[in-house]
Amino acid sequence: MGIDHPQWEMYSSSKHGVRYMLKQSGVLPESAAAPTCQSCHMTGGNHGVRTAWGFVAVRLPMPPDPKWAADRTTIVKGLGALDPSGKPTARLGVLKDLDVFRTTQEDWQKERDRMFANCRQCHSSNFARGELEKGDMMIREADRLLAEAIEIVAGLYRDKIIAKSSYYAYPYPDLLAFHDAPTSIEQKLYLMFLEHRMRTFQGTFHANPDYALWYGWSKMVSDITEIRKLAADLRKGKKAAKR
Numbered sequence: 001m002g003i004d005h006p007q008w009e010m011y012s013s014s015k016h017g018v019r020y021m022l023k024q025s026g027v028l029p030e031s032a033a034a035p036t037c038q039s040c041h042m043t044g045g046n047h048g049v050r051t052a053w054g055f056v057a058v059r060l061p062m063p064p065d066p067k068w069a070a071d072r073t074t075i076v077k078g079l080g081a082l083d084p085s086g087k088p089t090a091r092l093g094v095l096k097d098l099d100v101f102r103t104t105q106e107d108w109q110k111e112r113d114r115m116f117a118n119c120r121q122c123h124s125s126n127f128a129r130g131e132l133e134k135g136d137m138m139i140r141e142a143d144r145l146l147a148e149a150i151e152i153v154a155g156l157y158r159d160k161i162i163a164k165s166s167y168y169a170y171p172y173p174d175l176l177a178f179h180d181a182p183t184s185i186e187q188k189l190y191l192m193f194l195e196h197r198m199r200t201f202q203g204t205f206h207a208n209p210d211y212a213l214w215y216g217w218s219k220m221v222s223d224i225t226e227i228r229k230l231a232a233d234l235r236k237g238k239k240a241a242k243r
């Protein structure tokens, strides 16, 4: 539940969840295959509940694709883990301690392999690998749009179009300021990150195209359109005020 993680909703309207509910209501036999949250996230009774991409879908090291690496760097700065010049911050230490994201390739791969083995109980290797890779690619595409939006807002601080009410010393958007962000454009940015990007990639990983496309990707596209327009209007307004 919650805007940032409607996994139950995604799951229960996916083929996996629908099949599970049909089993519960006796329409499908007990022997029918239908994974539950536990099959994929608590395999063998393991309560670790850890995934490759973690909750916010970033990881270190940066990917070889230079465009994606640049976008992810922008997002990690927006999470306050790197400062605007790219130096690690105190918050990075906190996020690492909380194990919010994987910080080595090996750590990421271990979780991915574990998830892949889950899918493999019921699906072919090719299908399972292909579906998980679709999730990765959705993150890459979503990062493109989110990074552009972060840079637009960062540009407004830099050019003193809007004031930065600061949690940290430097003028850069803080995605974790959530609803405390003071302007509409900053609030749009927080929803783009916490609501729509989450749905885009988590909907894909939970085999729910409806969430991935309509509640996720499609919303991100309208977010970026509005953010571009709001920024242009704010800049125009500032110019007019000066005259």
Ligand code: HEC
Pocket: 005, 007, 008, 009, 011, 012, 016, 035, 036, 037, 038, 039, 040, 041, 049, 050, 051, 052, 053, 054, 055, 112, 115, 135, 202, 205, 206
């Ligand atoms: C068919 C397997 C499958 C089922 C069933 C499933 N998930 Fe997931 N879940 C995934 C995959 C795959 C990911 C993304 C993994 C990655 O990061 O590579 C994911 C990601 C997540 C995340 C975000 C990552 C994190 O660590 O916070 C949460 C939260 C989550 N699932 C919760 C649930 C809940 C709750 C249910 C049941 C309502 C559920 N999942 C059912 C496969 C599943």
Ligand code: HEC
Pocket: 015, 016, 019, 033, 034, 035, 039, 040, 115, 116, 118, 119, 120, 121, 122, 123, 128, 131, 132, 205, 207
């Ligand atoms: C317990 C068995 C089981 C597990 C584990 C499982 N699935 Fe499935 N999955 C199914 C069944 C059964 C279907 C429905 C197949 C159908 O209707 O043709 C399905 C359907 C799907 C679909 C929808 C395909 C479509 O045609 O719409 C996707 C995508 C999918 N699974 C991905 C995954 C991924 C990725 C994992 C691992 C993270 C996974 N599944 C784990 C049993 C499982």
